[in-house]
Amino acid sequence: MKSVLALLLACLVAVASGETCEGAQVDAVGFTSEDATLVTKIAYIADFSLSCSNGAKDVSLYAETFDGIVGVARSVDGVKYQVSWVEDVATAGSGQRPIKLYDEAGYAALRKAQRGNEDTAAVQPIAVINLYHPGAYRGPWVQSETMAILAAIFIYYYALTQKNKLMA
Template sequence: MLCLSSIIFTFLALLAFAKGENCESPQFKITSYSTKDARLTAESAAQVEITVKCKNGKQPSTLYADINGQVVPCAQSAGSPGKYYLGVSAATHKQLAKGRTSVKLYDDDTYSALRKTRTDDAAKAVKPFGEVDFYHPGASFGPWLPSEFIAVIGFGLVWWAAYRERSKILA
């Protein structure tokens, strides 16, 4: 009888431990990098690094990001728990809006609730795990002529003027 009760107690303890805890009071830190020069590429892209710190120390196993209605999984850092990476790309520079872009984050539980919804109104009712903003400064098309080209043209004009004056003096 003692053995059976200890087995049941151990099973219940393992079941409670396996269920785990959810992240309490998440705090987010964002670092983003994005396309700045439009002359070098036809597409805009941004890389967002999201650091999550929970009050109880329990990190979400996976994060999903909702950007403009498209939900994509975030990559998790193998070496740093609580760091997630999100890649955002757009086919043209105008599609990735200049300024702040809001990103809704979902953990496993909230993403499961989001997947179960069938209408847009029901999806709006699902509270995300968190919400962050990242800033994209926009792609610059820069000057029409690069400064190196203007410097070479200026050097050529100075050389031509000096050569011409030298020819007049020696002639």
């Protein structure tokens, strides 16, 4: 009975631990929100597929982003993945955003290095995705309401001077 229980526990640990990915190949597509006139945060989304040279499927991934370390969502088929986070409009500049992907072993090594105040650059990610953000549109330099008020003042002044010329 004890051996059966030990075997079941070993199987449970093996299934829960996930597989490690060797020779990762990533095909990614990224999206960012670009209109900051109505929102206060910029959303970053990276959809990608992962293929491993060792044939690993259902790999649990973690991503190191500007927002910190976040979990990566995996599709039901285990091939497609998605990572997303948000940044304030004030701090979201344009340019490349590197996303470092770690499997469970890499994530554990990264957390251990962070806890021990060690250099986290020594922990190699399985892949890196570069997400490009072109910048956020924050509206025109001069608001249309201001232009309408200035145009109304100019038209009023022009009409008043023309009236005074006709009356004189």
